[in-house]
Amino acid sequence: MEIIELLPSLHMLRFPVGAAYLWSDTEGGTDALTLIDTGVAGSAEEIAAAVRGLGRDPADIHQVVLTHFHHDHTGSAAEIRARYGAAVLAHRREAPVIRGEAAGAPPVFAEWERALFDSLPPLPPAPPVPVDRELEDGDTIDFGGGAEVVWVPGHTEGSIALHLPGPRFLFTGDTAANVEGRTMPGVFNSDPAGALASFRRLAALDVDVACFGHGEPVTAGASAALRAAAGGLGD
Template sequence: MDLIAVRPHLYMFRFPIGQAYLWHDEDGLTLVDAGDVNAAAPIEEAVRGLGFDPAALRRIVITHGHRDHYGAAGELADRHGAEVIAHRLDAPVVRGETPTPEPVLLDWELPLYEHALTVPEAPPTRVDREVADGEVLDFGGGAVVVHSPGHTDGSIAVHLPRHGVLFTGDSVAGVGQVMLGVFNTDRERARASMRRLAALGADTVCFGHGDPLTEDAAAVLKASADRDSGLQIEHG
């Protein structure tokens, strides 16, 4: 696992597939996503390496119910007393009550999807708080939940308006270029979600896959959303 400092208060943990983010407030730590089932120990080691105590972990926000995003959440929450948070529509998937919806794959996504399936299955994981669009979480000066369906029904982004930070989950990707995330269950809803996230004008954009966007982030994300919409108009 790689540890990357993104900006003050914000760090990224990069795993072989996917990544998670650590936000540091004076009164505690927040994880946005938690990696796969094997990620708990590396995350704890990295947190200690930053000079923090993993016992200060207050909450784990799960952006959506895919195995590479919540696999270690239950172990970390049980060990450190953190609250697990997810959107109400993906919470049953995280708990293991309903199966993970299958994406509608484009041809070029098929080999990528086969690779993604090498991530170990995530265990059923408790969700302590189910959230909906517009709810505010107690970190980062007020973190706003932004429902961003399309990748999954219950995908969320998290916006920190006071800091200009946006966590997109897999609604947007930054692999090679900023683009619509892959493996969507509803591509049209995913496009609409990307446009909504771009309109937030964040200064720092953190993706579920790919390098965070820290320069001209608002303009780049908007241009990417506009380009994707233009391609849809041309080929739709």
């Protein structure tokens, strides 16, 4: 795992597949850490080591926000919750899948996506984990000056993004990606038309920095990059 500092308060944890993000709120004497997604199952010790390497205690992870149920995002949530008592947050429509009570809808592949998907190594299944807070569109999560939940169905039914209006940050989950210098909608969507509509919703936000589940963050002019990509989608 690679640790990349985007801000003193934000680090990207880049795994062989996907990424998680660690946000630190230290104003007012607090030491709260928020983890956005958790990598695949078995990543908890790497995440803990990264936190220690930043001079922090993994027990300071007080909440884990899951952007959607896929194994490369929820894989280590159960272990982190069990070890450190972190609350797990996810959208209401995603919560039954994350808890292991229901199956999530599979992707609807374009022909080119099927070949790409079949070329990828299988991921270890994510152990079920309780969801301590079920989120809705427009909810606010207490980090980064108030993170707004943006419901972006399409990749999965309960996918969310997180918009931080104060620092002008956006965590897109897999609704968007930035691969080989190209900002674009994410792939492997359960509702492709809905995913494009959700991508356009993110492109309408006013942000400087965008952090993706897959690919490099856009650290300046993120709105322009998202809008340019949305403008090329057609109807």
